[in-house]
């Protein structure tokens with residue numbers, strides 16, 4: 001299937017590793033021009049080189065903390081004509097509710113919600129002028145099944161669904177679509193490191209910790225394993241493409257069936 005992404009300019013926030021990297025890589029392989037973003041110049045350069053060697057779209061790097069207002073403004077100024085925005089960057093941390101101070105709540109809101117809101121606000125005028133655009137929020141199954149071990153994270157992921165749906169309604173009748181994608185547990189760099197750390201400290205293998213996680217922590221998973229970042233990226237690339245023109249205002253799951261719902 002040709003996703004018809006040739007020449008479309010895409011910004012993927014937080015794309016030097018994990019799900020964001022897989023999305024940037026897939027979009028570039030499909031012919032999109034991609035802006036790779038991460039906070040360190042070295043990580044951005046390395047990701048750009050890796051993607052360039054395997055893709056035919058134009059790939060450029062932009063090192064900046066896109067959860068900061070000035071950095072987001074500068075990124076959109078430096079790269080005019082963004083047609084596809086993937087709000088991927090996000091943080092998570094397991095912490096009991098009683099131990100989450102106001103500062104953490106505000107930081108999670110800032111990084112996980114406001115960063116995407118701000119970038120969407122900055123790119124929307126250009127999309128309206130072009131009467132074409134794709135905005136994708138990378139939310140989580142945790143938006144629907146709030147994890148008791150990180151309620152603040154879950155709340156920010158639910159907020160992304162509300163923003164995404166509201167924004168889709170506000171551009172009704174245009175060729176701009178806005179959707180959220182809900183990955184389930186995915187073996188990204190962040191999660192992979194976390195599980196490997198757990199395995200090491202408990203003298204277990206990665207596979208043992210993975211099996212226990214799906215037995216006890218996410219028992220509703222139907223695939224009984226972590227998804228790969230590529231499995232998430234394939235859905236995102238389709239949603240970001242012209243082919244997905246009738247998919248908007250939706251919350252699309254790539255969660256391995258973790259959310260116990262038929263629709």
Ligand code: NAD
Pocket residue numbers: 013014015016017018019020037038039064065066067088089090091092111138139140141142182183184185186187188189190191
């Ligand atoms: P990750 O930690 O593996 O990678 C995140 C990337 O974002 C890294 O390149 C990191 O350097 C970058 N980044 C983080 N903060 C940034 C900032 N302020 N500015 C620029 N870059 C920044 O993460 P991941 O697991 O791939 O998660 C990506 C998204 O997917 C997040 O929004 C997360 O909530 C969501 N998600 C992940 C999972 C999972 O199991 N991995 C499940 C559901 C949803």
